[in-house]
Amino acid sequence: MNKRYRKVLQPRNIILDLHATDKPGVIAELVDHLVSTGDIAPQKRDEVLAAVLSREKRMSTGLQHGVAVPHGKTDAVSDLIAVLGRSRHGAEFASLDGRPAQIFVLILSPESMAGPHVEFLAEISRLLTRAEIRERLLAAESAEEILNLFDQSADR
Amino acid sequence: MIAAVTNGAVAGPFATGPPEVGRVMTEVALQLAVILIAARLGGFIAQSYFRAPSVLGELAAGMLFGPYALGGLPLPGWGPVFPLKGGPLPVSTELYGFAMLASIVLLFISGLETDPKTFLRYSVSGLAVGVGGIVTAFAIGDVAAVLLGIADSFLSPPALFLGTVATATSVGLTARLLSERRKMGSPEGVTILAAAVFDDVLGIVVLALVVAVTRAKGSQSTPADWKHIALIGAKALGFWILFTAVGLLLARRLTHLLKRLRSMTTIASICVGLALLVAGLSEMAGLAMIIGAYIVGLSLSQTDIAYELQERLRPLYDFLIPIFFCVMGMLVNFFAVKSVLLAAVFYGLAGIGAKIVGCGIPAWFTGFNLRGAVRIGTGMIPRAEVALIVAGIGLSSNIISPEVFGIAVSLTMLSTLLAPPLIVRAFQGGSGLRVAVEKRKEEEIRSVSLDLPSAELAEFLVSRINRAFRNEEYFVHRLHTDTPTWQIRKEDISFTIIQDDRRVILNMPARYQHIARFIVLEEILNLSEFLESVRKMQSPEDMGAQLLKGVFE
Known part of the structure; x- marks a missing residue:
């Protein structure tokens, strides 16, 4: 698990300002970002979106304290990929605590290939459990600064 | 083919080779057939009719069908199935090879099953009980050898061997009895398990030292050259420490690499191969093969594939173990033992008493009352495979005589026979703790x-x-x-x-x-x-x- 997020979460996959204000909008914005960086083929965009929304339908991935981890399994990706989005104003995400979410980590993993995918999801969530880390993440100025925060949380 | 048979040669794949190979292989096949069937039936009879551990039935089957008994009787047209071989071992080298393979697999698995976490958690009482048992049993076994006139000094090879045979507890029998009664998690049960880990490790170190020293001295009990003995002891200990350290350091990296092979069957085979490799190295270094096998098992016990390996090796284990005990039974020479029968009983009882006292006293000092101390002492009584392996090493390297081998086997038989009723009785009644010991600090577990x-x-x-x-x-x-x-x-x-x-x-x-x-x-x-x-x-x-x-x- 040792800092696997460093490999999966590239600085280009960190969005400092999301524009969307609701759940479908945020998820679409995150997926579109992955299409724009070339992580997802354009023709696979809808398939990926459907996988994430279908998981969201079963139970919202909005956790507490403004953190949400939408995810999905789809063979549109061949390896674990992730994108982190930050929203300054927050978005309604049907979270456990009812508050709008501000930090979103979208994680996609191939359906037909086994691997420590849910473990990665759990690990990312754990890194965001400290209030101090979350606050500093919301104030961070760059992608690298955010990754450094993860490092600090992981080293603790 | 008919011609081959009438010529006295054996047909089959070996028909073209030299006739001796065919004859020897046929002999081994017939012997294994007898052993597999007899050992399994013996184990079944012991369990169902005498309510005794199957080990006893397997040993008895070996004695009954071995070269000194029925196996030595000639069959018409073939001769005896187990002809008495000359030299230190009464059975053929090929057959003994199967028993050796079994002992290597056995000690490899025994290393794999070691749980250093339990042993660290209960390390104080476990260490005291384990060390107490080892030291007392070794001393009593060694002294008994001199008292019985088997050895003339405490440092002579036969005395050292009888001391070593008495050390190693085989906790498997106790574990089974306790888990059937749901006592495995009791303070006594856990202490016994932790002590057994120290016992295993220290027992193997003692064996390494004794084998190295006696091999260097030869079978004669020459006056001890302390400098030489210390040097050999240091070499044995050095090998043990070096390989254990390297093993523990590399195990995770190794399993990480092995996991790329994907198939657990392939991984398990390679791990057995490694156990055999280090076993061979340890023999070359002047130690016993089982020591190397145990080290490989111990190193892998801390990896995440440990359980999976145990599971994969289970069929191999089940297949080889009866062969091992049966062959060990075959090595017992009744004619030789007859003259030392009393000595055998004395040694057996001394070995049993040594563990009760040697483990019971440290237990009493680490918070158990008399009941708890007796429970732990009796739980440490069973001696089985390691005692037999040690005795077998002594016999095959001509360090101990057939008489002494018989005496050593008596400890396994007596302890296996007496331990179950003693353990069951000891574990009746109330708490074995002197005072309510405060709950030990453990890692926080969420449920x-x-x-x-x-x-x-x-x-x-x-x-x-x-x-x-x-x-x-x-x-x-x-x-x-x-x-x-x-x-x-x-x-x-x-x-x-x-x-x-x-x-x-x-x-x-x-x-x-x-x-x-x-x-x-x-x-x-x-x-x-x-x-x-x-x-x-x-x-x-x-x-x-x-x-x-x-x-x-």
């Missing part, structure tokens, strides 16, 4: 319990959860307990899942609970989707009609 509508659904969910963990590259291992329990491991992480009727209980260390929680949550969501799809299934009546259509034409 989540999920109630499902039925036991069937709980079972189904557990199987899905286990599969999900496997998909996340965890190793899932079913424990042999009454309530279905699974251990799930990856590197340092270890969870347990228990299915108690319609309840699923998840135990997880606080540090890693988020992983288990997320994986189980995803699986529960998958399950609900799955059940949704079941609801949409074609009506059962239609399916039933389709299935039955045409049956009664």
